[in-house]
Amino acid sequence: MATDTGGLSVVRTRALRRGFGERIVLRDIDLDIGRGEFVALLGRSGSGKSTLLRALAELDYDVPGSGELTVPAERAVVFQDSRLLPWIRVLDNVILGTSGGGAAERGRAALAEVGLAGREKAWPRQLSGGEQQRVALARSLVREPELLLADEPFGALDALTRIKMHALLQDLCARHRPAVLLVTHDVDEAVLLADRVLVLDEGRIAVDQRIELERPRTHSDPAFIRHRSLLLASLGVGARPSTHEEEKQAS
Numbered sequence: 001m002a003t004d005t006g007g008l009s010v011v012r013t014r015a016l017r018r019g020f021g022e023r024i025v026l027r028d029i030d031l032d033i034g035r036g037e038f039v040a041l042l043g044r045s046g047s048g049k050s051t052l053l054r055a056l057a058e059l060d061y062d063v064p065g066s067g068e069l070t071v072p073a074e075r076a077v078v079f080q081d082s083r084l085l086p087w088i089r090v091l092d093n094v095i096l097g098t099s100g101g102g103a104a105e106r107g108r109a110a111l112a113e114v115g116l117a118g119r120e121k122a123w124p125r126q127l128s129g130g131e132q133q134r135v136a137l138a139r140s141l142v143r144e145p146e147l148l149l150a151d152e153p154f155g156a157l158d159a160l161t162r163i164k165m166h167a168l169l170q171d172l173c174a175r176h177r178p179a180v181l182l183v184t185h186d187v188d189e190a191v192l193l194a195d196r197v198l199v200l201d202e203g204r205i206a207v208d209q210r211i212e213l214e215r216p217r218t219h220s221d222p223a224f225i226r227h228r229s230l231l232l233a234s235l236g237v238g239a240r241p242s243t244h245e246e247e248k249q250a251s
């Protein structure tokens with residue numbers, strides 16, 4: 001399902017196919033992601049979301065496949081666990097592998113942006129899970145990526161921390177404008193954050209839904225509820241009709 005991004009795609013795949021042995025996981029995926037566009041990717045467990053994300057990250061050199069793939073060189077990847085190195089301090093984790101002068105300064109600025117000013121010298125184990133994910137975000141930001149790939153980055157966090165991380169991610173994206181592919185199981189998270197929501201099913205992009213709602217978005221907005229219901233239905237989860245829809249049906 002190729003989408004017109006006005007020739008400004010940072011991601012472009014055509015007939016992208018990946019499989020393991022006999023099992024084809026991605027079947028001829030045509031996907032465009034525009035510059036600065038925020039795309040959320042939903043799908044049942046095992047539907048191939050991480051396989052697609054790893055393909056876009058070019059981390060799947062061990063996975064047989066075919067098709068065309070164009071991605072920018074400046075990419076950052078965030079996973080469910082922060083993957084910080086435990087034996088180096090927070091600031092050094094953030095700037096590890098970056099080159100050029102002023103790395104420490106940029107690292108400090110990124111930590112400040114995620115609300116962790118003053119924790120530069122802490123060890124990763126001295127931070128909470130949410131704080132470690134903030135460091136992971138700072139580490140990706142410091143690279144000023146054109147494409148941010150995030151595989152369930154908030155999946156291991158409690159509900160309250162998640163809400164704070166949503167606000168933080170929205171803030172960071174508004175400021176740095178990377179294109180984003182966010183893999184999530186959480187339909188609300190997808191509708192809250194994304195410009196477009198995709199659903200992967202049977203190796204194909206079965207749904208490509210544009211979310212044209214003002215930000216900040218609220219869960220109680222009838223349009224939000226409509227998007228959520230449609231997406232839940234496409235995931236095979238029966239959603240209770242929203243109050244708004246019930247009213248419409250009753251009238």
Ligand SMILES: Nc1ncnc2c1ncn2[C@@H]1O[C@H](COP(=O)(O)OP(=O)(O)OP(=O)(O)O)[C@@H](O)[C@H]1O
Pocket residue numbers: 020025043044045046047048049050051052
């Ligand atoms: N290295 C591998 N070797 C063999 N099969 C694999 C490998 N990695 C993934 N698969 C299979 O590919 C399919 C898609 O896996 P993938 O991890 O992309 O799913 P997912 O949508 O991310 O699932 P989840 O929501 O549970 O994270 C699954 O059936 C999985 O078993």
Ligand SMILES: [Mg+2]
Pocket residue numbers: 049050051151
């Ligand atoms: Mg996965």
